[in-house]
Amino acid sequence: MCTSIVEIVAAEGMAKSGDAWFDLTNAVVAYDHARHAFLADAITLDFVNRARPAGDRAAAELSLESAKALHAALGRAIAAAEAEEAERAAHLASLSIAAE
Amino acid sequence: MSYRGMTVEVVTIAGDKGTPIQAYVARPSGPGPFPGVVLVHHLPGWSEMYIEMTRKFAHNGYIAICANLYERSGPGLPDDVAARVRADGGVPDAQVVGDTAAAVAWLRKQPGHNGKVGLFGSCSGGRHAFLYACQRNDVDACVDLWGGRVVMGPDELNAKTPVAPIELTKDLSCPLLGLFGNEDRAPSPEQVDQHEAALKQFGKTYEFHRYDGAGHGFFYTHRPMYRPEQAIDGWAKVFAFFSRYLAR
Numbered sequence: 001m002c003t004s005i006v007e008i009v010a011a012e013g014m015a016k017s018g019d020a021w022f023d024l025t026n027a028v029v030a031y032d033h034a035r036h037a038f039l040a041d042a043i044t045l046d047f048v049n050r051a052r053p054a055g056d057r058a059a060a061e062l063s064l065e066s067a068k069a070l071h072a073a074l075g076r077a078i079a080a081a082e083a084e085e086a087e088r089a090a091h092l093a094s095l096s097i098a099a100e
Numbered sequence: 101m102s103y104r105g106m107t108v109e110v111v112t113i114a115g116d117k118g119t120p121i122q123a124y125v126a127r128p129s130g131p132g133p134f135p136g137v138v139l140v141h142h143l144p145g146w147s148e149m150y151i152e153m154t155r156k157f158a159h160n161g162y163i164a165i166c167a168n169l170y171e172r173s174g175p176g177l178p179d180d181v182a183a184r185v186r187a188d189g190g191v192p193d194a195q196v197v198g199d200t201a202a203a204v205a206w207l208r209k210q211p212g213h214n215g216k217v218g219l220f221g222s223c224s225g226g227r228h229a230f231l232y233a234c235q236r237n238d239v240d241a242c243v244d245l246w247g248g249r250v251v252m253g254p255d256e257l258n259a260k261t262p263v264a265p266i267e268l269t270k271d272l273s274c275p276l277l278g279l280f281g282n283e284d285r286a287p288s289p290e291q292v293d294q295h296e297a298a299l300k301q302f303g304k305t306y307e308f309h310r311y312d313g314a315g316h317g318f319f320y321t322h323r324p325m326y327r328p329e330q331a332i333d334g335w336a337k338v339f340a341f342f343s344r345y346l347a348r
Binding site: 002003004006008026028030032033034035036038039040044046048050053054055057059 | 143144173174175176177179180181182183184186187188189190223224227246247248249252256286287315316317323324325
């Protein structure tokens with residue numbers, strides 16, 4: 001397929017290319033024909049910094065099933081992380097009230 | 101049987117708005133005159149496969165040129181540069197047309213050229229080849245291999261791709277050959293039907309061939325979508341089409 005399925009989002013964090021880590025500006029998700037994975041089409045993930053050379057990217061080509069599993073895992077991890085963060089915020093708030 | 105020799109090199113041409121871009125060139129040995137082919141590369145970029153196909157045309161007696169349409173996204177491996185292009189939202193259609201015009205102009209200046217130029221592209225390059233043949237009138241034949249997004253919905257139009265190529269069909273300036281896999285979804289058989297209906301409506305000279313048992317990219321020998329039987333037949337149709345319209 002020759003799709004126009006591309007999602008581009010701002011990304012804060014770092015990724016590894018070769019032996020070096022670099023700051024991210026964007027994450028890109030696409031569904032199009034795979035370049036390397038032995039698949040006709042793949043969910044492609046790219047973590048990039050637009051100010052750096054094109055070769056500085058962390059990339060993956062995943063089958064649709066693998067991408068769905070990753071999506072679900074991300075959802076679970078993010079939900080758990082948000083619960084932790086909410087608990088921490090509540091704890092910090094209680095400490096603040098006690099200090100007053 | 102004897103095999104034809106060839107000379108290959110990378111040249112720099114003045115692309116859209118005069119920006120220097122590189123192009124891979126393959127010329128058959130001998131004085132000619134030879135017809136010319138401009139290859140419009142696909143979404144994976146100025147890739148080894150397109151370089152190989154450039155040589156294939158020279159092997160078959162064509163002066164061939166394939167410009168790097170992703171030059172502005174920097175040096176690097178074709179995959180990485182193509183990923184940068186993807187992260188930037190693609191290349192503007194107008195820029196691709198400008199770069200392709202430079203490749204056509206380069207061909208027309210070559211000694212030993214017979215004055216005829218064919219366009220050849222697959223995937224996004226098939227779409228761009230068709231778009232070019234509708235917007236310019238300096239090529240003599242156009243081959244569109246499974247070009248997706250010739251038919252586009254309003255939600256797909258943007259500053260870089262402002263017009264659906266199918267809307268320009270009335271301006272197609274040369275004969276068109278289209279090869280498509282019936283298992284493809286972009287373009288889908290229904291979209292190919294729409295394109296064919298538009299070509300008929302405007303009385304254009306065209307040949308469409310649709311292959312069962314094939315999807316997208318069935319010429320790509322290095323990918324699982326390769327379909328040898330359909331690809332062999334498809335290449336024969338490409339060369340028959342070019343020999344019909346590019347002979348002098």
